[in-house]
Amino acid sequence: MSRYNFRETETKWQRLWAERGSFTAQDDPTRKKYYVLEMFPYPSGKLHVGHVRNYTMGDLVARYRRAQGFNVLHPMGWDAFGLPAENAAIAEGVHPGKWTAENIATMRGQLQRMGFSYDWSRELAACDPDYYKHEQKMFIDFLAADLAYRRESWVNWDPVEHTVLANEQVIDGHGWRSGAPVEKRLLSQWFLRITAFSDSLLESLQGLDRWPERVRLMQENWIGRSEGARVTFELAAGALAGDDQTGDSIEIFTTRPDTLYGASFLALSPHHPFAQRLAEKNPALAEFVADCDRLGTSEAAIEAAEKRGYATGIEAIHPLDPSRRVPVYVANFVLMEYGTGAIFGCPAHDQRDLDFARKYGLPVIPVVLPPGEDPASFAVGDTAYVDDGTAFNSDFLDGLAVADAKRAVGERLEAIGVGRRTIQFRLRDWGVSRQRYWGCPIPVIHCPDCGIVPVPEDDLPVELPADVSFDKPGNPLDHHPTWKYVACPYCNSPSQRETDTLDTFFDSSWYFLRFCSAHAPIAFGRKAAEYWMPVDQYIGGVEHAVLHLLYSRFFTRALSKCGYLGLEEPFAGLFTQGMVCHATYQNQAGDWLFPEDVNEGGGGKLVDSAGAAVTVGRLEKMSKSKKNVVGLERIVETYGADTARLYLLSDSPPERDLEWTETGIEGIWRYVNRLWRMATEPEAALPAPGTAIPADLSPGLAGLRRQIHKTIAAVTDDLDKFRFNRAVARIRELTNALDDLPAGDPGAGAVLREGLETTALLLGPMMPHLAEELWQTLGRGEWIATASWPAADAALARDDQVTIAVQINGKLRATLDLPRDTEKGAIERAALDLPQITRLLEGKAPKKIVVVPNRIVNLVA
């Protein structure tokens, strides 16, 4: 019995495809294009099976669309800037560039070993100056277009590492590496004006109908549009003792301007400029503000934190009733980053305001009357009333419903010039400055005379210096003895380079455009981009639902505004695949163990290499820290690339998490060998390729042929809809049927040939090496890589006999085999004639009979 030699076969086909350049994409405007892309990986060391699942899906789509005749672009590259390279430099003393290049080499080899149909001629790496010089030019163009700017901003500052931390690097208010409490610091940082596109980014989500609903929802929430009003409160005269502050005012944002008559205080963020100014003269307030800054920003810290306010003693004048005054507080729960950094409190109709009012003894004035309540007796207890109702205690608004009151008060505020209706977004501008070495240098120079000036385009790229040391905390660029000292390109004064580098999300926001013309001297050729873009099918993890996917949508708009292309949405279709999980193992000491170090110890118990008992933990996403990773090398060495690929496609729906099991992949390996034997040792002699199939087949063979064509139709539909696990099941059903071939019937060999060839074509996108080898074994000349996707013959796929279920009161009692499209009356008679049915009906006629042709009969007794 022959065994499939995957080593030889897979290497052979990989070589042949490469020699012929089977997957090199040519720009050809006469052909329909299809751009399929998987999120490019960070070169962290080695590929794990989670990566491979993602790329297997992408490769399936690429090969499937190629077979359908599309001109397919399927490129791969490296998201090669990032902190792990610097951590490796600190820990192991290896240069980040060297570390990254070595990882890329390893991972490229692994990808090639998997047989993915990438156009390697377009490979790129973000850390290559030939790549990042283009994003330096983009940054300068963004500056000119006012899409990039510099401002002071409150950031997470790690006092031990001397660097800004991203939100995800702050865990429970502490730096993830140093463990030091993170402080809020006001620093000058570069920002990209993503908020300039808030409306467009939100509205265009509607049109992304090939995106998962939940990703669109997450972006919608992130952008967070709310309608409301900005209202100006004048401060009472003499607000600041010893300082002439008359005429000062505070602008607040509210979504409930209809409750303005219920105002009983104003609250300012501790970072509000007015609060800061007051704090300069008021040590107690300064202490309060400092206290607020020490508070963590984590969820737990916020939940635990008490709502606290500092009464400034200042009063504000109610904008709609100048006779009324409300006290001004500085409060720890008001965010400077949202709205205007100041709010008015209406305790009766906002729970947090109510809690605050109760704590500080402020009045609670109800101004929205719930339906059915008496205005004379309605009062708010411990729960604010936030629902719809009728305005009262509100002068000209009295009697209006909430929505009408909002409109009326908006008009009045605008008429008397104390406010205006606005739309507020939650989205904030994107801070891109990072105090790190291994990133793209921000191409600006700080000149004492000219100010902050862009590096002239002729001087690009600003390359990272190779000779850096990581022996001091902080940014090596800042410590570098020479790199940052330059002459101003405009006035020649001694100046300094910007030493911050760009957030690595900048790199990944346009790589899909670079792939369209990867060797162009400019960032990308407009014609090539407009041919290939948008990406027809993008595939990646849901963890980028907001960050990368939102930034890329912004970039496409920003680049279009700067004249690079004319496009808004980069990704027409998006698929977010599930993670690959594995059980976790711990020894008695609590150390994590690699799965390959855990063995069956008899009696269902698991033991480690020393024979000691092992605790099995829960299924978790594969991660280095818990060691529940499966090495790709061993899998590919043992079973081959095709087996791994089919397993990753077959076991779970692609959007769901998949549990990696050794028994699962063994099952696929058995299937691979079974297919191999069926083709190399066929049960019936196969006629020459292309031989016509006899028309007068036995019923068994006719049924088998029908199944072949049904399978083609079903698999095609499944692949279109990303139901890969079902497609695999259909193909395996066909394999089972072919294995039960009525081998003695005339024409058996011809039907078997059609079945095996179909199977090879359908498996082509999933197990490309085996498919090619089967195809060749069956005597076909051309390659699957260039063969067309099979077409189902509708006439052949059609059933001439159908099984109809017979129910009594909705319960299945019998089945009925009848010719397809038998008339209702005939079906009904046949059902009533069934002995089980006559017995169960006991001679009584059913009250009602429902007949669905070709499907079901339901007798209502």
Place this chain on the structure above:
RNA sequence: GCGGACGUGGCGAAAUGGUAGACGCAGCAGACUUAAAAUCUGCUCUCCGACAGGAGGUGCCGGUUCGAGUCCGGCCGUCCGCACCA
């Protein structure tokens, strides 16, 4: 708190409102073998029954329908995203 997804055998899962559990994993029995592996055949939702056959069954309660895993309402549970957002 707000938003979303999901809940089906021992396990991964199938099922345009129409025969629940396809396909696979694991398990059991058998064939082949000196033996094992590999391979092949059969069985495998639960309960009653020797069989035939019946009864029940898709987290729980109710509804719509001739008919509900699927649609609607309300619970319970799990997971995910956002969140002092005014």
